Amino acid sequence: MLSISRSSRKLDLNRQRLARQVSMSEQHPYRAKISPVSEGIPRPLWSVMIPTYNCASYLRKTLAGVLAQDPGPDMMQIEVVDDYSTQDDPAAVVEELGGGRVSFYRQAQNVGHTRNLETCLQRSRGYLIHLLHGDDYVLDGFYRKLQMAFEQYPEIGAAFCRHIYMDEHGHWQDFSGLERHESGILTDWLERIAVRQRVQTPSIAVRREVYEKLGGFDRRLSWAEDWEMWVWIAVHYPFWYEVQPLAAYRIHSASNSGRYIRTGENIRDVRRAIQMIRPYLPVTTADRISKQSREHWALYALTLAHQMLASGDVEGARAQMREAIKCRRSFKVVVSVLPLLLGVGKQCTQQIIGAGLSAYRRKSVSQQGSNSS
Amino acid sequence: MSEQKSYRTTIPPVSDETPRPLWSVMIPTYNCANYLREALASVLAQDPGSDFMQIEVVDDHSTQDDPATVVEELGQGRVGFYRQPKNVGYISNFETCLKRSRGHLIHLLHGDDYVRIGFYRRLQQAFEENPEIGAAYCRHIIMDENGHWQRLSPLEQPESGILKNGLERIVARHPIQTPSIVVRREVYERLGGFDRRMSSCGEDWEMWVRIATQYPFWFEVKPLAVYRAHASSLSGQAVRTGQNIRDVCKATEIITSYLPETTASRLSTEARELWAFCGLHCAAHQLLARHDVAIAVVQLKEALKCSHSFRVIVSVLSQLLIELKEYWLWQTERPEAHLTRDADEYL
Numbered sequence: 001m002l003s004i005s006r007s008s009r010k011l012d013l014n015r016q017r018l019a020r021q022v023s024m025s026e027q028h029p030y031r032a033k034i035s036p037v038s039e040g041i042p043r044p045l046w047s048v049m050i051p052t053y054n055c056a057s058y059l060r061k062t063l064a065g066v067l068a069q070d071p072g073p074d075m076m077q078i079e080v081v082d083d084y085s086t087q088d089d090p091a092a093v094v095e096e097l098g099g100g101r102v103s104f105y106r107q108a109q110n111v112g113h114t115r116n117l118e119t120c121l122q123r124s125r126g127y128l129i130h131l132l133h134g135d136d137y138v139l140d141g142f143y144r145k146l147q148m149a150f151e152q153y154p155e156i157g158a159a160f161c162r163h164i165y166m167d168e169h170g171h172w173q174d175f176s177g178l179e180r181h182e183s184g185i186l187t188d189w190l191e192r193i194a195v196r197q198r199v200q201t202p203s204i205a206v207r208r209e210v211y212e213k214l215g216g217f218d219r220r221l222s223w224a225e226d227w228e229m230w231v232w233i234a235v236h237y238p239f240w241y242e243v244q245p246l247a248a249y250r251i252h253s254a255s256n257s258g259r260y261i262r263t264g265e266n267i268r269d270v271r272r273a274i275q276m277i278r279p280y281l282p283v284t285t286a287d288r289i290s291k292q293s294r295e296h297w298a299l300y301a302l303t304l305a306h307q308m309l310a311s312g313d314v315e316g317a318r319a320q321m322r323e324a325i326k327c328r329r330s331f332k333v334v335v336s337v338l339p340l341l342l343g344v345g346k347q348c349t350q351q352i353i354g355a356g357l358s359a360y361r362r363k364s365v366s367q368q369g370s371n372s373s
Numbered sequence: 374m375s376e377q378k379s380y381r382t383t384i385p386p387v388s389d390e391t392p393r394p395l396w397s398v399m400i401p402t403y404n405c406a407n408y409l410r411e412a413l414a415s416v417l418a419q420d421p422g423s424d425f426m427q428i429e430v431v432d433d434h435s436t437q438d439d440p441a442t443v444v445e446e447l448g449q450g451r452v453g454f455y456r457q458p459k460n461v462g463y464i465s466n467f468e469t470c471l472k473r474s475r476g477h478l479i480h481l482l483h484g485d486d487y488v489r490i491g492f493y494r495r496l497q498q499a500f501e502e503n504p505e506i507g508a509a510y511c512r513h514i515i516m517d518e519n520g521h522w523q524r525l526s527p528l529e530q531p532e533s534g535i536l537k538n539g540l541e542r543i544v545a546r547h548p549i550q551t552p553s554i555v556v557r558r559e560v561y562e563r564l565g566g567f568d569r570r571m572s573s574c575g576e577d578w579e580m581w582v583r584i585a586t587q588y589p590f591w592f593e594v595k596p597l598a599v600y601r602a603h604a605s606s607l608s609g610q611a612v613r614t615g616q617n618i619r620d621v622c623k624a625t626e627i628i629t630s631y632l633p634e635t636t637a638s639r640l641s642t643e644a645r646e647l648w649a650f651c652g653l654h655c656a657a658h659q660l661l662a663r664h665d666v667a668i669a670v671v672q673l674k675e676a677l678k679c680s681h682s683f684r685v686i687v688s689v690l691s692q693l694l695i696e697l698k699e700y701w702l703w704q705t706e707r708p709e710a711h712l713t714r715d716a717d718e719y720l
Binding site for chain 1: 519521522523524525528531594596
């Protein structure tokens with residue numbers, strides 16, 4: 001009896017705390033304010049907002065995937081929001097495939113990924129927002145299935161489907177984990193999504209009123225902003241899950257990755273996100289979940305380190321190892337670092353020997369040159 | 374290779390008067406009527422018409438369900454149905470499929486698998502553009518009993534085309550599941566059907582290897598076939614007794630006899646290693662996921678019997694270590710290893 005009343009009191013406290021957080025978020029300096037659509041503006045059911053940046057070659061497939069299931073302009077807004085691409089011409093692709101059906105907005109200057117997402121949210125007019133990166137795509141049935149979920153369950157804030165991971169060339173690599181065996185509302189969802197990223201952006205649709213109430217993506221984040229957003233929504237709303245893989249998400253190989261991964265900034269961003277997420281969680285489980293999350297991301301960083309080492313990027317591998325250790329120093333993480341350290345040592349030695357050898361060769365060649373002259 | 378063998382059937386050519394469609398989609402079934410609906414629907418969705426495609430279900434005397442009803446309901450007269458007068462076993466049922474086929478290209482589609490849109494179009498194009506190929510197969514998706522996709526078969530090469538080092542790959546990697554492959558009928562006519570000396574598995578692999586020794590293969594990069602892996606196949610009679618590993622070892626012996634002399638010994642060593650790994654993998658799975666020590670021991674024993682070279686024992690041990698390490702590492706929250714999203718793209 002005592003324990004029940006104690007736990008219900010805890011729950012109450014938690015709810016009050018969360019209510020405070022929501023009211024805080026309304027003036028949250030780091031989240032974009034998403035204003036309601038003004039009256040008089042026609043509102044379709046769907047807003048498919050497509051952020052792009054130098055990915056026009058992939059955009060064709062993205063647009064084709066949406067247009068193949070287009071229910072018409074009264075039902076769906078489709079808009080490409082380009083973050084001032086410099087290396088290609090998304091407008092031409094939009095014109096060619098859209099034929100006037102797809103609108104195009106170009107930022108006046110490059111604003112960065114998270115800000116471009118904000119613009120997408122602000123320019124949307126529909127009730128359900130689908131943010132579909134210009135290098136991902138959806139499969140037939142995506143809009144129909146998710147629409148049914150939102151119609152059937154007015155209480156859900158977001159719905160997402162299982163997704164496919166593909167490589168740079170569009171070859172499918174793997175499927176995201178199956179969250180439950182039949183489509184439906186997820187249980188224990190906050191506890192699960194708070195541990196790691198389980199939802200890639202092209203697979204999820206969110207009610208516009210959710211963004212209006214909770215704000216947009218947190219601008220302090222630039223790599224984990226989507227994950228933090230889904231957790232933030234999960235604190236307030238149930239999520240619906242579709243078992244069919246109806247969205248394809250493109251991943252870029254570690255060997256071909258940019259500054260974020262090479263410098264370890266990705267994991268630093270994740271650590272910031274973990275700190276932000278912690279106060280969203282019920283006090284009783286926050287510690288455990290935070291620890292699990294750190295462990296997960298540390299092992300994730302080590303997986304990246306492995307891949308980078310395999311492709312000869314010692315610098316990047318070291319950055320990931322360093323961040324992994326900063327993220328969590330458990331026995332498991334430390335033990336998993338050891339073989340990597342050996343690998344780094346081996347490659348460094350090889351590089352030093354290689355550099356020495358080539359210097360020696362250059363020297364002997366130049367000596368031969370001077371001898372012969 | 375074309376001579377009469379007691380352990381494999383001869384596929385006679387189709388008689389001259391019989392009308393011949395391009396395709397024969399032959400669907401063997403045995404107590405899988407509930408899955409058959411999906412298999413048939415997937416074929417009918419890409420049906421080019423009865424002049425171009427024979428579609429026939431060949432039932433091995435199912436006792437627990439009624440495939441004929443499903444065929445009638447979905448096929449509406451379009452799909453043929455043949456029922457064995459008594460249960461003949463799956464390899465003999467395959468033979469019946471081959472013999473009853475009339476088309477030029479044979480697709481054996483198990484009644485619990487299915488194909489995706491584009492399968493027949495893409496593979497047909499491959500056969501039309503490459504008259505020299507004997508078979509064409511596509512990448513495939515492996516699903517569980519409930520139809521949930523689990524994983525993909527490896528991408529053998531980045532672009533569709535003639536499979537490079539086809540024979541070696543097929544011997545050493547076993548990249549083909551039956552629903553993903555289409556074979557010219559004349560190839561079966563020349564090389565014979567499946568080998569009955571195997572009884573639980575390995576007969577498909579032996580068949581593809583036998584074909585690959587004589588013909589080039591085509592590989593399609595798109596995953597257009599979906600293969601069902603049954604959990605029961607990991608605990609069934611064949612696994613319990615180790616018959617699965619004995620069968621694939623037998624198959625390895627058989628292929629060694631006709632592999633080109635220069636590569637025979639190397640390839641058969643690689644094949645034995647592959648099967649030893651399979652046995653080991655199965656053993657590890659039994660230990661870790663099902664806690665069934667008896668099966669694990671049987672599998673391990675058969676694996677080592679199949680191949681016990683020093684190299685294999687070492688790799689067997691290191692494989693076991695890796696499996697244990699992975700199991701231990703990923704117990705809590707397995708990272709989806711390839712999530713290397715690069716925000717730089719957007720910055």
